[in-house]
Amino acid sequence: MLLDRAARGAIIAYRYTLSPFLHLVGVRCRHEPTCSAYALEAFAKHPPLKAARLTAKRLGNCRPGGTWGYDPVP
Template sequence: MSPAARAVRGALRGYQLLLGPWLGGSCRFHPTCSQYGLEAVERHGALRGLWLTARRLARCHPWCDGGDDPVPPR
């Protein structure tokens, strides 16, 4: 894993451990958006993983039904 991917992964884990419990679970998707981000970065690397995560976050809004949305295969 590249240093950039490790940094992104660390930021996402920090969010999960520190902010996630405080903000409460409100993600409409499975896996959660932060877990999706971790999987995307691990599978696709930092740049593409961040792009996939940003696209996912853009879809996460009150008018979206949500549901199962796995990270695409490599």
């Protein structure tokens, strides 16, 4: 439970602090929903370790040559 709350808190903090600055320099998410929205949904639907694994896999695809487009949480 603590891991779940800590992860959600970190994601929300990222969304409201760092993400707006990244958008100013032109960095945008390649997926729909955004990676932070995907992570929040993954933590809402799955146990913390599985959600962390899904989120890490998704973040690993956010690179040149990675995937893009619609990618819902399974």
